[in-house]
Structure formats: C-alpha cells, structure tokens
Amino acid sequence: MALRAALRNKCGLSSLLSQLSSCSSHGGVRVSPAFIAQQRNNSSSSAVKVDFDQSTGVAVLHMQSPPVNSLSLDFLTEFCINVEKLEMDKSCRGLIITSSQPKVFSAGLDIMEMYGKSPERCGVFWKAVQEMWLKMYSSNMVTIAAINGSSPAGGCLMSLTCDYRIMADNPRFSIGLNETQLGIVAPFWFKDTLVNTVGHRHAEMALELGLLYNPSEALKIGMVDQLVPEDQVLTTAAQTMKKWLAIPDHARQITKSMMRKPTVEKLRSEREADINNFVSFITKDSIQKSLRMYIEMLKKRKG
Numbered sequence: 001m002a003l004r005a006a007l008r009n010k011c012g013l014s015s016l017l018s019q020l021s022s023c024s025s026h027g028g029v030r031v032s033p034a035f036i037a038q039q040r041n042n043s044s045s046s047a048v049k050v051d052f053d054q055s056t057g058v059a060v061l062h063m064q065s066p067p068v069n070s071l072s073l074d075f076l077t078e079f080c081i082n083v084e085k086l087e088m089d090k091s092c093r094g095l096i097i098t099s100s101q102p103k104v105f106s107a108g109l110d111i112m113e114m115y116g117k118s119p120e121r122c123g124v125f126w127k128a129v130q131e132m133w134l135k136m137y138s139s140n141m142v143t144i145a146a147i148n149g150s151s152p153a154g155g156c157l158m159s160l161t162c163d164y165r166i167m168a169d170n171p172r173f174s175i176g177l178n179e180t181q182l183g184i185v186a187p188f189w190f191k192d193t194l195v196n197t198v199g200h201r202h203a204e205m206a207l208e209l210g211l212l213y214n215p216s217e218a219l220k221i222g223m224v225d226q227l228v229p230e231d232q233v234l235t236t237a238a239q240t241m242k243k244w245l246a247i248p249d250h251a252r253q254i255t256k257s258m259m260r261k262p263t264v265e266k267l268r269s270e271r272e273a274d275i276n277n278f279v280s281f282i283t284k285d286s287i288q289k290s291l292r293m294y295i296e297m298l299k300k301r302k303g
C-alpha cells in the first residue's frame with residue numbers, strides 16, 4: 001500500500017525505497033531484496049521511461065513528455081527521482097539520456113513555469129533546475145546524451161552535464177544556450193558548464209549572441225563530440241558506453257570528480273543566493289514582457 005501511494009505521489013519514492021530496505025533487514029515489513037531491485041530499475045512514471053539492462057549495467061532514460069520535453073517542475077521532479085534511483089543502484093554504471101519525441105531532445109526550461117508565476121513558485125522551480133544539474137553533473141555513472149533532436153537552452157544544459165554527447169546529423173536540428181535571445185541571462189553555472197566544454201572564447205560568443213548551432217557547427221566547437229545518422233544515435237551511444245565502462249570505475253570517478261568538483265561546489269555554496277537572484281530577475285516586469293513576446297513569437301511561428 002505504502003509503495004503504491006509513493007509511486008502515485010512520486011516525491012517520496014526514493015526515501016520510501018530506502019525505508020523498505022531497512023525494514024526488510026530488521027524483520028519489520030517483509031519485502032524481498034529482489035522486489036526492491038525491481039522497483040528501482042523499472043520506471044512507471046509518465047514523463048520519463050527508464051530501461052535498465054542488468055546484464056550490461058546500462059540504463060536508457062527516454063524523455064517522453066509531449067510535445068517538446070520542456071523541463072517543467074513535474075518533469076524535473078520525475079527526472080531527478082529516476083536519476084537518483086539509478087545512482088543509488090550500484091549495479092547501474094552507465095546512463096544514456098535520449099528523447100522519445102520526434103525532432104526534439106528537449107526544448108529547455110518550460111517557459112510557462114517562468115511566466116506569470118508567484119515568486120514562491122519560481123523559487124521552487126529554480127531549485128528543481130539546480131537539482132537536475134547537480135545530480136547529472138556530479139553523477140558517478142558514465143553519462144551519455146543521445147541527442148536525437150533540437151536541444152536549445154536548458155536542453156543543451158542537460159546534454160552538457162553528460163560525459164559524452166552524440167548528436168543526430170540532421171541540419172534542421174539545433175543546439176545551444178540561446179537565453180539572450182529570450183531577453184534572459186544564463187546563470188553562472190550554465191556559463192561554467194559551457195566554458196568547461198568548449199572553452200572561454202567559444203562560450204563567450206555563444207552566450208552573448210544566444211547562438212543555436214546546427215550539428216556540424218556544434219561538432220566544430222566541441223559542443224557535441226560525435227555526429228551520426230539519426231537512426232544510429234542510440235546504437236552508437238551503447239557502443240561508446242562500452243568503451244567508457246572498460247575503464248575501472250574508481251579511477252574514472254575520481255578523475256571526473258577532480259575535473260568537475262570546483263564547478264559543482266560553486267553552485268552548492270551559492271545555491272540560496274542563486275535562487276534569490278533568479279526569482280528577483282525573472283519576476284521583473286521588463287523580463288516578464290520579454291518572455292511574453294517570446295511566447296507570442298513561438299505561437300506565431302507555428303501559425
């Protein structure tokens with residue numbers, strides 16, 4: 001009953017699973033370890049679907065939130081719960097992130113979460129964005145983004161948190177941190193993630209101009225690591241994962257932490273201030289006006 005309630009509730013799932021683990025080992029509620037492992041490895045949430053292959057130790061997380069996998073509070077909550085479950089499962093060593101939506105990896109932050117919302121709600125939303133980044137950027141797993149569609153702004157950020165990026169070689173797809181085009185500013189940890197990937201000069205131009213790159217341009221500046229035909233993105237990700245998993249975990253994990261820890265610690269130590277900055281920025285009348293114009297432009301473009 002409690003498990004079913006938590007699955008409905010989503011938020012308490014990981015803590016419930018650990019409570020169940022401890023109950024089973026202390027002779028309380030009788031739950032078999034196999035049952036707990038099964039719950040950890042199979043996702044039943046709607047916005048993401050996780051396929052975990054015990055034999056390879058690799059999980060594939062499919063984002064499946066129509067129409068464009070925009071990162072709403074609900075989406076981010078489900079995403080984080082699923083990544084945390086995999087992170088806690090020692091048999092899971094690699095994570096591939098991809099999209100089930102045609103043509104789009106992720107449209108980035110859900111613009112409607114930033115428009116016309118109360119400061120309190122904006123704060124909760126921003127904390128969830130931070131949480132997604134912290135979980136992904138500091139993950140012990142090997143993480144690969146299988147970018148099978150466009151990936152602007154927060155979608156680009158999500159792929160930049162991974163260890164390796166493979167993008168579909170389709171000139172209609174684009175990727176980049178285009179925040180300035182919306183009249184908003186990518187925060188310091190978006191900027192740091194980009195600088196760590198493409199270097200200072202490319203990051204400076206990309207951020208100031210809010211550039212969206214086609215796959216060839218993205219490869220040229222190192223925003224993605226490899227281009228493959230659209231129908232080979234996932235199989236190439238699986239092959240690449242094998243190479244990364246051939247390296248002993250402890251050596252790779254310590255090296256990853258050495259490379260990323262200063263960037264992660266910077267946000268951890270400034271988390272509250274960053275939330276306050278976001279809330280006071282995004283709720284400004286002038287910024288709300290820019291967002292309204294951008295939303296209207298998206299709708300007009302469609303018509």
Ligand code: CO8
Binds near residue numbers: 067103155182184
């Ligand atoms: N949020 C919410 N809804 C969205 C978003 C989004 N990010 N993107 C698209 N949609 C909606 C569209 O409005 C449309 O809605 P409807 O069907 O009701 O008209 C629907 O999704 C489908 O969109 P399209 O018809 O445009 O779909 P396409 O397949 O033609 O194109 C794209 C897909 C390329 C993803 C395109 O939709 C697009 O470019 N979207 C905008 C992406 C964008 O600019 N995202 C930026 C979000 S901001 C962010 O992530 C970081 C913010 C950091 C904040 C820092 C402040 C301090």
